[in-house]
Amino acid sequence: MPAAGFHQQRVLIVGASAAGLAAATALRRRGHTGPLTILGAEPETPYDRPPLSKQLLAGDWSAERLDLLPRQKLAELKAELRLGTRAVALDLSCRRVLDGSGASHEFDAAVIATGVSPRMLACARPGQAGVYVLRTLRDALGLSAALTAGCRLVVAGGGFLGLEVAATARSRGAEVTVVEAVEQPLAARLGPTASRRLLGLHRERGVAVRAGTGIAEISGDPVRAVLLTDGTSVPADAVLIAIGARPNTDWLEGSGLDVADGITCDEYCRAAPAVWAAGDVARWFHHGIGAHLRLEHRTNATEQGQAVAADIMGEGRPFVPVPFFWTDHYDTRLQVAGIVPAGGGAERAAPEPGVITFHAHDTLNGALGWNAVRQLMPYRQALRARYELAAAE
Amino acid sequence: MKIVVDRDKCVGSGACVLAAPRVFGQDEDGIVELSSAEVEPGGEREVRDAIDACPAAVIEIAY
Numbered sequence: 107m108p109a110a111g112f113h114q115q116r117v118l119i120v121g122a123s124a125a126g127l128a129a130a131t132a133l134r135r136r137g138h139t140g141p142l143t144i145l146g147a148e149p150e151t152p153y154d155r156p157p158l159s160k161q162l163l164a165g166d167w168s169a170e171r172l173d174l175l176p177r178q179k180l181a182e183l184k185a186e187l188r189l190g191t192r193a194v195a196l197d198l199s200c201r202r203v204l205d206g207s208g209a210s211h212e213f214d215a216a217v218i219a220t221g222v223s224p225r226m227l228a229c230a231r232p233g234q235a236g237v238y239v240l241r242t243l244r245d246a247l248g249l250s251a252a253l254t255a256g257c258r259l260v261v262a263g264g265g266f267l268g269l270e271v272a273a274t275a276r277s278r279g280a281e282v283t284v285v286e287a288v289e290q291p292l293a294a295r296l297g298p299t300a301s302r303r304l305l306g307l308h309r310e311r312g313v314a315v316r317a318g319t320g321i322a323e324i325s326g327d328p329v330r331a332v333l334l335t336d337g338t339s340v341p342a343d344a345v346l347i348a349i350g351a352r353p354n355t356d357w358l359e360g361s362g363l364d365v366a367d368g369i370t371c372d373e374y375c376r377a378a379p380a381v382w383a384a385g386d387v388a389r390w391f392h393h394g395i396g397a398h399l400r401l402e403h404r405t406n407a408t409e410q411g412q413a414v415a416a417d418i419m420g421e422g423r424p425f426v427p428v429p430f431f432w433t434d435h436y437d438t439r440l441q442v443a444g445i446v447p448a449g450g451g452a453e454r455a456a457p458e459p460g461v462i463t464f465h466a467h468d469t470l471n472g473a474l475g476w477n478a479v480r481q482l483m484p485y486r487q488a489l490r491a492r493y494e495l496a497a498a499e
Numbered sequence: 500m501k502i503v504v505d506r507d508k509c510v511g512s513g514a515c516v517l518a519a520p521r522v523f524g525q526d527e528d529g530i531v532e533l534s535s536a537e538v539e540p541g542g543e544r545e546v547r548d549a550i551d552a553c554p555a556a557v558i559e560i561a562y
Contacts, residue, residue, distance in 0.1 A: 124554070131551075132551065135551070154554075154555070156510065171508075174556075175556065176556075179556075404512075404554055405512050405514060405554055407554075408514075408551075408552065408553075408554050409552065412551055412552075428517075430512070430513075432511070432512070432529075439511070439528070439529065441513075441529075479511060479513065479525055479527070479528065479529035480524075480525050480526075480527065480529070482513075483513060483516055483517075483525070486513065486517055487517065487520075490517065
């Protein structure tokens with residue numbers, strides 16, 4: 107394709123959240139002038155998700171503050187933004203996507219950024235009053251309305267989302283119980299020391315942490331109690347199910363794409379000719395780490411959307427970011443850069459206070475900062491240098 | 500070229516510091532701080548990378 111062709115091709119972005127909008131913005135910045143269509147399943151103007159479990163749920167921010175792009179910048183994209191429009195099928199050979207209204211969107215290049223959806227507990231009944239998940243703005247507003255002072259909230263799942271909500275709910279005066287199936291939730295993500303300390307922090311703040319037990323039944327409609335597999339019962343006015351998420355790839359079944367766990371991509375985030383994936387839904391080959399990764403991290407959504415845009419414009423490089431996320435609990439901010447080896451691997455206390463590093467065979471694989479934002483930066487820089495070196499070889 | 504940051508909207512991801520360490524820094528909470536509001540000649544590329552990398556879109560260039 108001649109260089110001019112890149113600028114004028116029809117680009118279709120499926121997904122109007124962080125990764126999709128990052129791709130759109132980066133395409134225009136790189137000189138793409140052709141038709142640009144963005145399909146968004148949700149009706150709301152594109153918004154940012156991390157504050158949903160924190161500032162929005164706490165009541166500190168209004169929904170308007172969550173806009174991913176100021177309205178003027180959104181208009182300047184000159185994209186056809188179709189909100190409330192869900193993609194239902196991809197036809198690779200004809201290079202088109204069908205949406206739920208039956209409309210067909212033909213493309214020269216497509217970016218799939220459809221994100222993930224919360225997993226549900228098998229024992230929760232659809233539509234059961236007082237049972238919540240937290241992924242969308244609507245979810246967050248619904249849960250927020252339930253979190254009155256004295257409300258008894260049971261959080262199913264002691265992962266990042268569940269514990270962030272527990273912290274926010276405590277700040278609003280709710281009584282909170284976290285039920286988690288494994289004894290040390292987050293040990294695989296934070297290592298043994300930090301995960302233990304985080305659970306301790308929640309207990310200090312009055313959260314009842316019930317680790318090592320499952321949920322047998324959520325009784326009542328509206329909900330009244332949660333029965334645990336250890337035979338005990340916890341009274342509940344509200345239940346949040348936060349047991350992880352699954353990639354939104356059901357609509358791609360039978361398309362020919364590999365969607366075993368997200369959309370499998372190469373190191374350029376290409377899933378098939380003319381098709382890329384970005385954000386939570388993408389599982390791509392990270393050349394610096396030497397493995398396929400699928401990251402549900404906010405920073406990755408932006409970086410991957412931008413990397414895909416560059417590749418669409420013929421300027422791509424292998425995508426080798428430093429995996430990075432942060433999570434806020436009360437006045438504590440944890441940040442993790444790189445990869446925490448399964449089971450925590452060999453962790454060491456770094457010379458900088460609050461920093462833990464993770465190693466495999468004496469190679470730095472990851473680093474964690476506990477209220478140590480600036481102290482973590484040299485480790486992020488070191489990981490970046492190593493990945494880029496590996497990718498260049 | 501002058502840089503303006505909206506510290507109230509900053510989420511402290513540090514993406515700007517990774518992209519342009521000579522221009523951007525962070526306070527103890529991770530909130531962006533400008534080491535220099537003026538961009539040196541040759542430093543524009545880095546600053547544009549930082550603007551793009553910011554997940555909260557809080558960095559702008561004022562002319």
